[in-house]
Amino acid sequence: MMILSGDPPKSRVLTLLLVVIILALAATPFLFPGAKALNVAAKICVFAALVASYDLLLGYTGSVSFAHTMFYGIGSYAIAIALYGMGPNWAAVATGIVVGLPLAALLALAIGLFSLRVAAIFFAMITLAVASAFQVLASQLSWLTGGEDGRSFQLPELLRPGTVLIPKSLMGFEINGRTLTYYLVFAVSALMILALLRVVNSPFGRVLQAIRENRFRAEALGFRTVFHLTYANCLAALVAAGAGILNALWLRYAGPDTSLSFSIMLDILLMVVIGGMGTIYGAIIGATIFILAQNYLQSLMGVASKAASEAGLPLLPGLLHPDRWLLWLGLLFIASVYFFPTGVVGRLRNAGGARDAGGAH
């Protein structure tokens, strides 16, 4: 209980699901051979942490930010530029972290102080504007960021795939630098999610929820809501930048498409809503469902699209084309905001009878 900060999943099915997901992620290098499975698992870890940090904003304070990928991108680019410029050594990794995290927090502070003070409704619009300006900036400053091509880099010796730590002959499977990187991603993501769980279950987290429910009353109770919201914004930015660092380390690359694009922002929104806002656990469920669908459903859609075009049906081949999978997720997104705003986690918790009926909101 201590490790979950006294906020267990509160539903048997949900607990089972989470245990299965976490065990599967922990054992991926041994259970599922091949690079694709490991890539998918690493992406799930990174996004679970990223989406959980977004949940702190969306689910717990109720403010919609469109700048979350910006912080994610800052983390990615910081580590990529450091490793690219200083060469593959640990000092570069440390520099990336030391520069990236404070930069993200400072920017979040500036945006928060500026836009959360003016009017809550401006926040979404202003973050969207700032994020798009940042995206343009990142692609224009090509001497630093590599422009549209991004930056590829080498990892320190220990984390390279070529580094064999435990040879295959010893235990039946090989543990190399890649496996080690994966566990680094897994462990840091898990730590960040647990830290977020701690934050939302602290007195500070309760104030955030009070602000979400009724900002005016929270203010009347004597809380400085701007301070709390800005603080939450900075925390979320820090975790997002951390997730960005992990992502760049895993991909050995940082570029606009993998870390800054608006479509990632939409992905995060979809994941947090499908998983369940304001639960943190929803982030794990949402990221798992979404990324599995992204990687495996698309090929299924390709088959369906082919079948439809061979059967000579109009329109369907276009609608079922693998590139159009966001269309279906968008519909799912609207349906889930409308029919189950509490997402998968909220549904499971309610079905478990942990709360009385009607407690869905």
Added chain:
Amino acid sequence: MSEMAANDPLPKPKRDLAPILLPVALALLMIPLVGSTSSWLTLTVASLAMGMMIFIMASGLTLVFGLMDVLNFGHGAFIAVGAYIATLVFAPFAASVQAESLWTNLAVLAPAALLSMAVSGALGLVVERVLILPVYGQHLKQILMTTGGLIVAEQTLYALWGPQIIPMPLPASLRGSFILGDVAIAKYRLLAMLVGLAVFIAIQLVLNRTKLGLLIRAGVENREMVEALGYRIRRLFLGVFMTGSALAGLGGVMWALYREQVHASMSDDLTVLIFIVVIIGGLGSIGGCFIGAILVAMVANYGGFLLPKLALVSNILLMVAILMWRPRGLYAVTSR
């Protein structure tokens, strides 16, 4: 908003001229900075034309927010839909579009614009009923729902038209520019300015001279009071929403002709500009939206000419500056 009635028995609301003087001052300030008068004139006309197009797209959004407190993040979808519909009309009449006669061109252009407006407006009806009505009064869900709507609309456009960029050539008679001395003024920019100005005047007339406009303005200021007087403000809102969507469609056609191409993601950058305009102008204010659009376009054009490096963040800086001066936008009309 400036009142125009001459024999108004009521005490006139205090005129607030500072925001109106702002773009004028900015333009005058730029004369010495730009250097040559001819490039200054070209830049000013370009900013006015761009500003008018942005205003057309943004006006609906600001009224929708002002009237019903609905923040539509999917507004850009109407822009893209409008542009795509226009390509449908342009394709079979390519010959008339490329004819040298202005009237033949307009005979295609006007129906194309009208059809785009009709389709965007009809789409607005669907969006309002399906996406916004169920989550009425809940900001968070509104933003999520309309963002979802934007994804679906964009993906549907891709599915129907394919992901490639569709060229949309400017009608032959609107190409080129008028030459006055050493100043070149693009013909299409002039047309865009005229259309934008016409839309602005039409909106102002409806808002200030008709009972409908009176109700809309009253609704922006205090919704409950209008409802208490027995007016069905939801229906009024639906009308405003559809008009706003139709105007966004018109803006989409104009922007597509300006860029001479159509793409489903064309609305992404525009949405950002429109949001900045709406914030600068003050949510719900048409006059503020008008001035905000011109300011944003001026900053983009002068900035792009003088300091191309700064042009990337210039709009953000403009927004910061304006909000420092007036935290609720140039004209704060809503009580929210």
